[in-house]
């Protein structure tokens with residue numbers, strides 16, 4: 502039997518941005534996709550193909566796939582599992598190839614959300630039609646999401662997943678939408694399920710009980726124990742609806758360093774070296790500080806003060822540190838200008854702009870090119886409403902046409 506793997510499907514650009522009070526500009530979402538690719542993440546759930554204001558951003562990011570910048574990462578869209586939404590998705594974003602189709606499966610949701618519009622059998626029918634339609638229109642991979650799976654009757658969930666498989670789904674997403682699972686229940690449920698269905702399983706958990714990373718690991722372990730690949734859904738810095746989704750870096754660390762996890766093989770493309778950069782960037786972009794005790798990334802993750810711990814850590818880091826800070830991309834000195842600093846903004850002029858790019862060692866062919874990029878940088882500032890970071894400035898200079906596409910909005 503082929504040894505199954507645990508992959509990461511990051512949903513920062515979907516669950517993360519649909520969260521109350523936080524949001525990302527389309528440029529910031531693009532940067533997150535680029536950094537996720539550098540980190541070796543299998544798939545980025547990069548947005549909502551049926552939502553009009555996402556259209557240009559999604560199409561522009563699919564251009565970056567073609568140009569090889571967003572590769573090998575897969576760009577996956579999220580939509581409701583209805584034939585109509587699948588149609589709209591392919592009309593607005595014709596090059597989309599990876600989809601997750603979502604529909605609620607619990608009695609609670611079917612009775613109290615659909616309110617008679619759909620019953621258990623029509624939920625299965627809608628979903629199956631949507632999967633077939635997506636395949637017909639060119640989807641290469643299709644995940645079917647059972648929203649509120651953790652409160653769904655097991656019998657029905659198995660029937661639903663079997664229908665998804667029959668319709669041609671490649672993966673099944675088990676959603677603990679309310680975060681009510683525990684590692685014990687999710688393990689039992691996913692195991693039963695993986696045995697019955699024999700399909701790769703995505704684990705989508707929420708942190709309402711503070712168990713999100715533990716639940717994600719337990720769910721993945723269950724799939725793995727049944728010989729199935731597992732795909733854990735994460736968000737950078739644990740963002741996501743309410744108390745958040747599983748933190749990307751914590752999940753990777755837990756699989757790599759958790760007791761008893763060594764036999765579970767993590768996707769070998771994962772590169773933790775990019776962790777520091779993406780977490781710092783997401784914190785800046787969301788405007789949400791990183792807690793000092795955040796695993797691996799928080800200011801205190803490698804800090805020691807008490808006599809016994811400091812002495813011990815200095816004698817041998819393994820005394821009090823489970824993994825190395827260098828592995829996470831920490832430790833490089835951060836150079837912060839303390840004297841004069843020219844930034845770019847909505848109203849920048851060409852002289853200051855040239856100064857900023859000279860420092861980044863980006864040269865322009867001629868004045869015309871510099872003026873064109875300056876104009877795009879002004880637009881980027883209108884979108885982000887905060888000074889651009891070096892990677893954003895370099896991206897705009899290197900891919901001006903894609904950047905223009907991302908900034909274009911026409912309601």
Ligand SMILES: [Zn+2]
Pocket residue numbers: 516678705707741742
């Ligand atoms: Zn969610």
